[in-house]
Amino acid sequence: MAQTISEKILSNHSVENLIAYSGDRIDVKPSTVLSNEMLPMISIAKFLQTGAKYVKSDIAENMLVILDHGGFGVTDKYIDIHELARRFTRDHNIKLMDTGAGISHVVFPELGYAQPGYLILGTDSHTVNHGAFNAYAQGIGASDLVELMIKGYTWLAVPDTNLIRVNGKLPANVYSKDLILTINGEKKMDWSTDKAIEWQGSTISDFSLEARMTISNMAVEQGAVAGIMPFDNKVENYINSTPMKNQSRPVFPDKDANYSEIFDFDASTLSPVVAIPHSPDNVKPVSELGSVELDQIFMGSCTNSRIEDLEIIARILKNNRVKVRTLIIPGSASVALEAVKRGYVEIFMQAGAIWSYSTCGACFGGTLGRVGPEMTALSTSNRNFIGRMGGDDTSKVYLGSPATAAQSAITGVITSSGVI
Amino acid sequence: MIELNINGKVMKFGDGINTDVIIPSKYLELRDPSIFSKHIMEPIRPGVFNDIAKLGMTVLVAGNDFGSGSSREQAPEALKQAGFDAVVAESFATIFYRNSINVGLPVMEIPGVAKFVEEGDHLSINFDTAEVRNITQSTSMSGKKTNSFLLDKLRIGGLIPELQEFVRRNK
Numbered sequence: 001m002a003q004t005i006s007e008k009i010l011s012n013h014s015v016e017n018l019i020a021y022s023g024d025r026i027d028v029k030p031s032t033v034l035s036n037e038m039l040p041m042i043s044i045a046k047f048l049q050t051g052a053k054y055v056k057s058d059i060a061e062n063m064l065v066i067l068d069h070g071g072f073g074v075t076d077k078y079i080d081i082h083e084l085a086r087r088f089t090r091d092h093n094i095k096l097m098d099t100g101a102g103i104s105h106v107v108f109p110e111l112g113y114a115q116p117g118y119l120i121l122g123t124d125s126h127t128v129n130h131g132a133f134n135a136y137a138q139g140i141g142a143s144d145l146v147e148l149m150i151k152g153y154t155w156l157a158v159p160d161t162n163l164i165r166v167n168g169k170l171p172a173n174v175y176s177k178d179l180i181l182t183i184n185g186e187k188k189m190d191w192s193t194d195k196a197i198e199w200q201g202s203t204i205s206d207f208s209l210e211a212r213m214t215i216s217n218m219a220v221e222q223g224a225v226a227g228i229m230p231f232d233n234k235v236e237n238y239i240n241s242t243p244m245k246n247q248s249r250p251v252f253p254d255k256d257a258n259y260s261e262i263f264d265f266d267a268s269t270l271s272p273v274v275a276i277p278h279s280p281d282n283v284k285p286v287s288e289l290g291s292v293e294l295d296q297i298f299m300g301s302c303t304n305s306r307i308e309d310l311e312i313i314a315r316i317l318k319n320n321r322v323k324v325r326t327l328i329i330p331g332s333a334s335v336a337l338e339a340v341k342r343g344y345v346e347i348f349m350q351a352g353a354i355w356s357y358s359t360c361g362a363c364f365g366g367t368l369g370r371v372g373p374e375m376t377a378l379s380t381s382n383r384n385f386i387g388r389m390g391g392d393d394t395s396k397v398y399l400g401s402p403a404t405a406a407q408s409a410i411t412g413v414i415t416s417s418g419v420i
Numbered sequence: 421m422i423e424l425n426i427n428g429k430v431m432k433f434g435d436g437i438n439t440d441v442i443i444p445s446k447y448l449e450l451r452d453p454s455i456f457s458k459h460i461m462e463p464i465r466p467g468v469f470n471d472i473a474k475l476g477m478t479v480l481v482a483g484n485d486f487g488s489g490s491s492r493e494q495a496p497e498a499l500k501q502a503g504f505d506a507v508v509a510e511s512f513a514t515i516f517y518r519n520s521i522n523v524g525l526p527v528m529e530i531p532g533v534a535k536f537v538e539e540g541d542h543l544s545i546n547f548d549t550a551e552v553r554n555i556t557q558s559t560s561m562s563g564k565k566t567n568s569f570l571l572d573k574l575r576i577g578g579l580i581p582e583l584q585e586f587v588r589r590n591k
Contacts, residue, residue, distance in 0.1 A: 025569065041451055042493055050583040070449065077449040125491040125515060141493040141519040143579045150583055155569075189436060190485040194514050223488065225514050279436065365445050383489060385440040387463040 002254035004161040005228045006196040009136040009251055013119040015153045022160045022258070029153045031135075032113045033063040034122030035145055036104050037070050037078075040085040042142035043123070047149055055092040056152035064113050065089055066097040066104035069360045071367030073099070078367075102332025102358040105129040105217065105302035109209075110332060112244025116231045117251050121148065126302050126382065128219040132212040133239070134231040134250055136196070139220065159196045159225050160260040166201040168268035173416065175312070176211035177304060177380070177401035179203070180218045181273050183265060185283025193223035195260060198253060203267040204229060209238045210308040217303045218382050221280040272416035274378070275399040278386045286404060286416035294378050296371055297322075297409045298389070299402055300329030300356075301363035301381035307338050309380070309402040314344035316406035317351040323412035326353040327369045329361045353409065365390040371397065378414055380405050422575055424526060424547035426506045428478035431471065432539040433461070435483035439495040439516065442487065448494055456494060457501035472503040479543050482509040483534045487516025496520040496527075506545055508533055508552070508563065521570045524578030528552075530563035547571060 001021065003011070011020045015027040035043070047055075055063075067085060070078035082099055089096040097107055105126050108114055116134035120127060123145050130137035138156070147154045164183065197219050204212065212229055219227025229235075231250035239246045272286045299305070299313055310330065328348050330336040336358055339345050348355050362369030363381035370390030371377045377389060377397050384397035398414060407415040441463050447456040461468040471477060480499060486509035487495060496519050499507060506526040510533060520527040526547055530536075533552070537543065541556040550565040566574075576582055 025567075037448075038491070038493070041448060046580050049580060051587045052583070069445075075449060077451070081449065081451070123491060125489065127491075139491040139515050141491055141515060141522055143493060143522040144518070147579060147583060150587060189488055190511060190513070193485065193511065220489075223485065223513060383438075383440065385438050385489060387444045388440045390446070393463060 002256040002258065004196070004257040004259070005198055005251050005253050006136055006159055006161055006226060009117060009119055010156060010158050012117065020158045022158050024158045025155055026158060027153045028119055028156050030121045030148065031062065031118035032120050033059060033145070033148060034104055034108050034113070034120065034124065034127055035063065035065045036068055036124055037081055037085070038123035038142040039065055039145065040081045040088065043145045044084060044088050046143055046146045050146065050150060052150045055094065055149040059148050059152055060092055060094050063094050064097065064108060064111065065094055066101060066107050067099045068103045069364050071099065071359050072357060074367040100333060100357050100359070102335070103302045103305060103360055106306060106331030106335065109133060110242065110334060112239060112242030115239055115248045116235060117249030121154070125220045126217055128224060128227050129213050129217040129302060131216040131219065131227040132209060132229050133235055134229060136226050136228060138225050157194070159194060161196045161198050162192050163198050163200065163259040163262045164265065165262065166199065166203040166265045166267050168203060168266045170203065170267050171270060173403060174270045174272055175401040175403055176207055176214045178270050178273050179267060180215045181275055181280070181283050181399065182270055184218060184222045184281050185273070185275070187222050187263070189221060189279065189281045190223045192219070195224055196226040196228060197224045199227065199229045205232060208308055209234055210306040213306070214303055218280070221382060272401065272404050274404065274414060275384055277384055277396045277398065280383055280399060286414060289414055292398065292414040293376065294324045294408060294412055294414065295375040296369070296377040297324055297326040297405050298362040298369050298377060298379040298381065299327070299405050300331070300361050302331070303382045304380035304402050305329060305331030305335065307335050310335065310339045310344050312402045313406040314347045316403060317353065317409065318347050320351055320410045322352045322409040324409060326409040327356060327362065328353050329356045329368070330358050332358050362389050371395045378405055378408050422524060422577055424571065424574065426479065426526060426545045426547070428505055428543060429476050430479050430481045430537050430539055430541045430543055431468070431477035432537065433480065433482040436485050436488060437482055438489035439487055439492050440489055442495040443492065443498045448492065453494070453497045453501040457498040460498045460502050469502050478503055478505045479545070480504045480507040481533055481537050482507070484510045486512050488513040491515045493519045493523060496525045497523045500525040508545065510534055521573050522579040524574060526574055528563045528566055530561065532561060533563070536561055547574070
């Protein structure tokens, strides 16, 4: 029987070598595992509570813990949480990327942990990001991680799949962020609940891996458990540039694979958009917004903080001054270094923006760049729920592309890219 | 064994309640569920933690897509710790639903439940049969039966007790 990409990848990782189809529940062994502060905040205590002594070696060897949410020595509690992670990962031979190394969904693929055909499980809902590499990547809970560490496998429900085909050439000043916001705005937060998404089409193929990750990253903002993109030579080239050797096993859907729904989208109809408070699926074209004055702008997060994003921001901020407090957080230490080499950091600082070390920052509202009551902010991150970036129901957070954010920094009001 | 026949008074919420609303991220560093659970639902209805005991409302009823957003297991953990015996909703986000089972919080999807229940109504929920009775309004309806594989996990209190047993057996 014909299979979707999800059905194939999950079958390939079945503990019992089952050929699985949507609706099945199977035990699976992941290729790689991602964790963050969820490990020290929850999983370690629960692991010890079970009486377990050792982390399964094949999990420990393929697991990467990245301390990204809590900042670098910011609060006493996070200092303790981070120290607990260091001790545990040292004792159990698990690789740790310490505070400041970067945001997990930027660092994980940079180091080659996301590859075609992989089953990736991570204790963060934006783990779906790694579907851009033709992998099945799903977010799990902290107790699920404990199960993986003890048993080496866990169960997954094999999902139905929604197919989204995007064709057409993007208009000028429109980016992959505008595409995913627009589709999520049309389809809403629960269109793909319990389902995987497969992406196809010329627009997706034309995008770089950085731009593709912005899209797959926000698959969870339409409820999806995974958002998988096709394999091509761009994926292969990216993998070959990582320190991990290429272990890819590209997976293609069968011709007559069974899709739950098929959605065709014409990218040439797009314009710059923002998500307006308080939901990522509350989407409007910037041209229909009216004047929205900003108190703060945040450019960063696992959705938009990679070198290509910084390149777009630098192009717009060059020889300009920001009119509103603007915080730029690079996605990883290596993105930051590349930005220094290319002269972007000088452009940012000459424009009057604040440049920081790499962390989740304002997106999570944990450290750095929080907004307060009555404040209005524009962010390149993925969620604008009430209180998400700090503040309360009087705080307003808009989500947009790096280009829209950079243009808006210059004008002080939400301005669609290309106006200046 | 955890009782899966649940009776209680309803506290009602709307559609699209996400995990940042259920437990705002700034409280996660507190780590101890008995402490961070005091802040549940703070962005939309401050004081819920006190209301549960004061008003005796121990069944949470919600609309569509309950628990969307973050993978934080602290969301169902906080609801359970705060005193909710069950959460029923029109629909749930995937990770929240799984996390609820893992932490031993009974959850059931009941399409139509938002119209069937008013805040303060007394509900009786049988998780084995998925029968729901609204005692206040003398009506009844059926939810979606929770998978027996998941009910078994719920009965023993969630994933960690199951893993304790696994570790003991494999010593």
